[in-house]
Amino acid sequence: MIIKVVLVVGLLVLAGFILRGRMTAQRLAVRRLLGVLVLGLGLVAILFPAAVTWLANRVGVGRGTDLLLYVLVIAFLFVSVALYQRLSDLEARYVTLARRLAIAEAESAKQEPTWPTPPLLETELLEPELLERKR
Numbered sequence: 617m618i619i620k621v622v623l624v625v626g627l628l629v630l631a632g633f634i635l636r637g638r639m640t641a642q643r644l645a646v647r648r649l650l651g652v653l654v655l656g657l658g659l660v661a662i663l664f665p666a667a668v669t670w671l672a673n674r675v676g677v678g679r680g681t682d683l684l685l686y687v688l689v690i691a692f693l694f695v696s697v698a699l700y701q702r703l704s705d706l707e708a709r710y711v712t713l714a715r716r717l718a719i720a721e722a723e724s725a726k727q728e729p730t731w732p733t734p735p736l737l738e739t740e741l742l743e744p745e746l747l748e749r750k751r
Contacts, residue, residue, distance in 0.1 A: 618675040619686065626690040633697050654691070 636643075661668045661684070668680035677683045 619677050619683070622675060623686060623690065627693075630690070630693050630697060633694065633701075 661680075665680065668683060670680075672678065672680045672683035675683065677686070
């Protein structure tokens, strides 16, 4: 029964991550601390596999491998959401950059001098009356 509560709480925390805003320094620090904690627990699980089975029995799961699977599913969901948010932030940055570049290019094109169209024949410059006769 305890495992159901743990999994539901994990999913609720995941929902909070989905709804939260941009990454702040405090959230980054918490994420790093949780990463170190997970690495430490992984080391304990490798060195003492019976401890995982003991913990699984305490929370209502039959085997330690099943508990590990449940934890990895929740961890995978967290990583997927974090990567999706990161990708969305990068995409928004690229859109902003492309828009700024397009505006800058358009403004620089306005400021470039336009050159007058050269006459078709040299004689038009020397003899303007020839131009009037052609019309």
